[in-house]
Amino acid sequence: MENYKYKVLDKITYTELVYGRINKKLNLNYSKEKIQELISKIVFETHESHFVKKGKNIYITNHEKNIVLTININTNRIITATTINI
Template sequence: MNNFKEVILNKFCYTDLVYGRINKKLNLTLSNPEIEELILKIISETAPSEFIKKGKNIYITNHTKKVRLTINSFTNRIITADKM
């Protein structure tokens, strides 16, 4: 079994556009550092079994926070966050 959680925690990054996308999709008004803190917390608190690779993306589903993150598996960039 691949340990996507460990890899993502060590290498994930952001693009400038993703901050606005996360605020919009999650209906938030957080600053960039607050978004980074939120994403780190979501990834850290999610069980490794909830990291699912489909095609080029890894989907991280956190049922407690009711959020699904999408991360590009090649670049480890956060693509988006969706409410569940």
Template sequence: MNFDKTEILKNICYTELVYGRINKKLKSNFSNVKIEKLIFKTIEETEITNFEKIGKNFYISNLEKNIKITVNSNTFRIITVDKIKK
């Protein structure tokens, strides 16, 4: 499947609840702006071979940062960010 990173980056959006969910999952206390920068940079730097679409979601795995970002493929809304289990 072809993924268009620029389309994802141009359209990503967040809900208020997702910021808390991301901080909880990453065991961090980042500001909303820092979370948005982290996600943008991670998606930008991740090789397209690490993008996967399952059902209605994109899963973007960045092994260097050890995180996987889940994005709704229809709305481009960030759903969550998980640490990758090694």
């Protein structure tokens, strides 16, 4: 099984649109820097067993923070962050 955690931590990228998308989906009002800190913290704290590759995306599920991150594996670009529906 490939280790995606450190690849994501090392190479994650953001688009201008994703900052607004993350704020909207997570009901936040964070700056770009604060969003980057949040995403990095979630990726770092999530156990590797919660990194699932499906097609061209990696889904990172962090149950403690109740968040799922979606990252494109080819571009290492974060696509979105959503809350887990329980």
